[in-house]
Amino acid sequence: MAEGEYEKTPRSSFNRLAKRGKYDYGTIHSIIDMTPVLHVSFNPVSPDDDPFPTILPMLGYAAPGSFPEDEPAPSYDDGPRHIYLHGYVTSRLMKLPSTTNGTNGDSSENPKGVPICIAASQVDGIVLALTPFHNSNNYRSAVVHGWASIVESETERMHAMHLITDNVLSHRWNNSRVPPTKAEMTSTGILRVEIASASAKVRVGGPGDDRHDLKDESVIGNVWTGVVPVYLQYGEPVASDYNRVGKVPGYISGWVKEQNERNKEGALKAMIDPTKAAK
């Protein structure tokens, strides 16, 4: 385990294209936080031994150990993190920790929490080669395995909601009606996921084709090859029926502009393979 990295385990190792694999904190945490929706997988408790794992789309945030609300967050590189997931207390995943008993074993079976997997993926480009076999995507993808448990402390739940809200749109928490009411706090569930292993996979650059196709005039002369960049864009904010604030506030319009630039730049940058550019 190199410094600044999650440990490489059999679970998080790559059999194929291992050179695309990354274990460093910065890459993994930033992919999780820039992805608008996380995919969370778990094995639901089922009375009739349903064999299927399931997936829920959820909001979340890779959070450092702790930092006061009024201090800026540490850098993504600074150390390992845990992940807060936001959901409803009634959802199947939130109910799991308290229902893992009876035929499925008592709760002492998973003293660390419920074993789950979190994936965050972002496509940066469609890579078009001479032959479909060599087509690819430029992408950034993180996969985390960890132990999920319900956050009981109201202070920590509030802290997590603040982080998740501001990760969706910077500074939104302080520009909203806060703090939440007692009823709102009661019906909000937050899971805290202790990371057991984590890895990322990143693909950059243009297509790569085989020599026999590159030398075949009828192929190279007829098939366009290259990359179509892909990126998420935010449009003009549209006010609600009951909005009473005339102008879209600067923290929203500024954030939209910033995200659009960052996302587009990310996709364009992904088209260049730095190892090739250095040659």
Add this chain to the structure above:
Amino acid sequence: MAEGEYEKTPRSSFNRLAKRGKYDYGTIHSIIDMTPVLHVSFNPVSPDDDPFPTILPMLGYAAPGSFPEDEPAPSYDDGPRHIYLHGYVTSRLMKLPSTTNGTNGDSSENPKGVPICIAASQVDGIVLALTPFHNSNNYRSAVVHGWASIVESETERMHAMHLITDNVLSHRWNNSRVPPTKAEMTSTGILRVEIASASAKVRVGGPGDDRHDLKDESVIGNVWTGVVPVYLQYGEPVASDYNRVGKVPGYISGWVKEQNERNKEGALKAMIDPTKAAK
């Protein structure tokens, strides 16, 4: 089970916000095919009983029973489908069907295949309410549970590759060097997933807030509420180092334009709740 729908099962039912739940073929199939990357969850075979499910990002396509390559695909509404997933034969998932034996039970335990879950999610907008508790996303999300098995027939593998390639970019297959070579076919793995249950969840419209906030001048007068639309955009295609086709072909530039319009329109349309607009 209504006509034109997948059966509602305990696995695919919604406890919460059930009115957002959909089971109709058209909604589910179209979400799967418009999502650039699918998240596939399964329980890996592990010698030491690793308790974690895992997730792989994969390409796939919801395919109708069968149709000749030169005929247009039937409508998404026409009937149930199966899903083709594309991967490498060496990946952990592709190896599963042949490795589910020994301590994890012999292969006869899963005669239908490996139980997996496929999720496709797309964010259409950030919904900003007066209080963080009522913030939401507009989204379209499909979750499918099914039995995955490796496609052995070379004809069917080729058929699936054709469908998946053209789902990434229309008409790309016939504008590439095809058919694949023997070696290319050997190292391409295709999984066929028979759908056991499927559902979708769709959220549209603006924010909804509680009466006490709507009546509070200090809240309603200060917090901007509304929707920031979100959509995937494709940029100007960039040629590879070895591209020899001067101009970007029309089927690519036309497709880019079409996707960009469709995606942006989808996000803008999602801001309007048709049940409210009808009032």
